[in-house]
Amino acid sequence: MEYQTLPANSLVAAAVEFLEHLYNLSRDLNTPEIQPPSPAISGRHLQVCTTRKFSISGLTKLPRMYFSPRNYLPAILGSSGINPKDWHEQQTPLRRAWLTLFMRRYDLPEWPAGQRSLGQLDINSTISYQTDKTPRAIGGTVAELHGREALSADGESMVDSLAVAKKEYMQEGVSRLFKGTFNGGAFSSLVLKLIKHLSSDIDFRKLTEERKANAVVNNLVQRGFNPEPMPHVVCMAGTASETRHAANCSIDGTPHKEKASPTMCNGCINGWTNDNYLRDVIAERDRCLAGSQDLSLTSAERKSMVATSNQLSQVIDAQCKLSNEMKASIGNIISSWRENSPMKDFK
Ligand code: SF4
Numbered sequence: 565m566e567y568q569t570l571p572a573n574s575l576v577a578a579a580v581e582f583l584e585h586l587y588n589l590s591r592d593l594n595t596p597e598i599q600p601p602s603p604a605i606s607g608r609h610l611q612v613c614t615t616r617k618f619s620i621s622g623l624t625k626l627p628r629m630y631f632s633p634r635n636y637l638p639a640i641l642g643s644s645g646i647n648p649k650d651w652h653e654q655q656t657p658l659r660r661a662w663l664t665l666f667m668r669r670y671d672l673p674e675w676p677a678g679q680r681s682l683g684q685l686d687i688n689s690t691i692s693y694q695t696d697k698t699p700r701a702i703g704g705t706v707a708e709l710h711g712r713e714a715l716s717a718d719g720e721s722m723v724d725s726l727a728v729a730k731k732e733y734m735q736e737g738v739s740r741l742f743k744g745t746f747n748g749g750a751f752s753s754l755v756l757k758l759i760k761h762l763s764s765d766i767d768f769r770k771l772t773e774e775r776k777a778n779a780v781v782n783n784l785v786q787r788g789f790n791p792e793p794m795p796h797v798v799c800m801a802g803t804a805s806e807t808r809h810a811a812n813c814s815i816d817g818t819p820h821k822e823k824a825s826p827t828m829c830n831g832c833i834n835g836w837t838n839d840n841y842l843r844d845v846i847a848e849r850d851r852c853l854a855g856s857q858d859l860s861l862t863s864a865e866r867k868s869m870v871a872t873s874n875q876l877s878q879v880i881d882a883q884c885k886l887s888n889e890m891k892a893s894i895g896n897i898i899s900s901w902r903e904n905s906p907m908k909d910f911k
Contacts, residue, residue, distance in 0.1 A: 599864040663693045668710055675722050685792060685821045730791050731781055738777040744891045748883030751800045751836035752890050759897060769901050796826040801834040830879045842883060849876035
């Protein structure tokens with residue numbers, strides 16, 4: 565099954581693939597093989613383990629039910645010698661415990677690797693797993709219990725370096741927009757609108773392109789925009805309040821980035837892409853097209869690949885169209901800067 569577009573790390577994907585393989589080997593007679601959901605994104609709500617109640621009418625007549633592992637957690641913890649009450653019968657402590665092992669067992673723990681292993685989109689969520697949320701009594705703090713006091717300081721300095729790197733990334737994006745290179749994603753239109761607005765200020769027009777880009781980025785950062793790289797797009801949502809409601813993945817005004825996918829993010833006001841992303845989406849589309857012709861795959865898998873390649877083609881067309889519009893608009897703005905330049909008569 566295709567999990568590439570889902571926010572699961574490779575270990576989870578391999579485990580699910582293995583379980584599906586076991587299911588297919590041991591399924592009942594006349595029961596079809598497990599099929600990839602189409603579109604693939606609908607598979608996010610599927611669970612591998614299902615159950616059915618016995619009844620006189622027979623098993624097959626009754627629908628399968630998914631069961632929540634949360635209900636079985638106390639039994640699993642209990643059989644491992646852990647008192648479930650210590651963890652309030654929650655799953656979150658499992659993730660915290662995993663990160664504790666990950667970050668303290670190795671000599672060179674890396675926060676981004678820990679973040680990836682948990683499938684979290686924001687590094688701050690990962691760091692908070694190893695930080696005291698409320699003041700704790702002496703002897704009970706995370707650092708005292710687990711050692712390595714420098715861990716949260718490491719995390720803080722890494723967050724600072726990330727903030728600098730993200731600003732540089734945005735600066736490069738705005739400079740690329742000035743240069744007229746490929747700039748997809750509806751966030752480009754928001755940046756363009758801002759550049760138009762700033763261009764009404766004579767002091768802004770006098771700046772070099774590099775300093776103009778810097779002024780644009782400072783404005784975006786102040787408004788809460790923050791780049792979050794994803795496999796198919798950079799999500800700029802950050803904490804900006806003005807685009808929260810309009811985000812394609814928004815529920816009740818809150819973006820749900822876990823729902824991100826090429827189609828979900830296509831046309832979203834917070835989505836920003838460039839030619840590198842475009843190349844990846846084209847490669848993925850071509851891979852699906854090749855897969856759709858691969859006779860070693862089941863017809864359902866090939867059908868799913870055709871559907872995905874069609875969706876990706878629509879994304880590519882939309883991105884290219886938008887980028888061409890951006891190119892034309894930024895060209896006009898740059899010409900207006902030159903026309904209004906005090907140096908224009910000294911050429
Ligand atoms: S839909 Fe928009 S806000 Fe949501 S993850 Fe994608 S780009 Fe970000």
